[in-house]
Amino acid sequence: QQQVKQSPQSLIVQKGGISIINCAYENTAFDYFPWYQQFPGKGPALLIAIRPDVSEKKEGRFTISFNKSAKQFSLHIMDSQPGDSATYFCAASMIRYKLSFGAGTTVTVRA
Amino acid sequence: EAGVAQSPRYKIIEKRQSVAFWCNPISGHATLYWYQQILGQGPKLLIQFQNNGVVDDSQLPKDRFSAERLKGVDSTLKIQPAKLEDSAVYLCASSRDFSYNEQFFGPGTRLTVL
Numbered sequence: 580q581q582q583v584k585q586s587p588q589s590l591i592v593q594k595g596g597i598s599i600i601n602c603a604y605e606n607t608a609f610d611y612f613p614w615y616q617q618f619p620g621k622g623p624a625l626l627i628a629i630r631p632d633v634s635e636k637k638e639g640r641f642t643i644s645f646n647k648s649a650k651q652f653s654l655h656i657m658d659s660q661p662g663d664s665a666t667y668f669c670a671a672s673m674i675r676y677k678l679s680f681g682a683g684t685t686v687t688v689r690a
Numbered sequence: 691e692a693g694v695a696q697s698p699r700y701k702i703i704e705k706r707q708s709v710a711f712w713c714n715p716i717s718g719h720a721t722l723y724w725y726q727q728i729l730g731q732g733p734k735l736l737i738q739f740q741n742n743g744v745v746d747d748s749q750l751p752k753d754r755f756s757a758e759r760l761k762g763v764d765s766t767l768k769i770q771p772a773k774l775e776d777s778a779v780y781l782c783a784s785s786r787d788f789s790y791n792e793q794f795f796g797p798g799t800r801l802t803v804l
Contacts, residue, residue, distance in 0.1 A: 585732075611791045622694070622781050622795030623733065668732050675789050677723075677746055680732030 585681025598656040602669035609671040659688045694796035702802045708770035715784030725781040
């Protein structure tokens, strides 16, 4: 069964806009929530990650918001650029356990 | 530091044929993972090695898939015989150790089964 549900499947945003991708999980034992970025023909690369003891983490234009009570977390891409066009995967795991990936969101940034 | 290397990058085979993929992880990384990524889906873990021992192979179709990691470095994943539904990208990833969650992925091998 899919342990991490991701939405939307795809989104289009104008350059300079905000992209928001949402994920929900069921397993309350999860304690590590990374986001991976994947370009066509490449493997996924870690973008940013958060643990449940904080509600928000920001790295440059990328921010993770985490809501433990709702079992949801989201990725915000601020000031979206054409180079951000990629597929983004959320994931979750328990420490020392395998990652469960969401189905992915394809982001297209229009210039 | 060099990244995770995989070969071949592309492979086309007929159903019922066999195929093998090779992975060289980042130097010093003890943990190695093989994932299957079907078009439009997230990666699904097939098998995880810690050095040359298997940690998790619960989602590996063992009737047709096999994997090994001799000497705790390089790894090969084999499919024999292949089915149409095996068409996917096979990703190899490595991490420093079992307790480090950050995984570094290779470029993948795109397999097409006709």
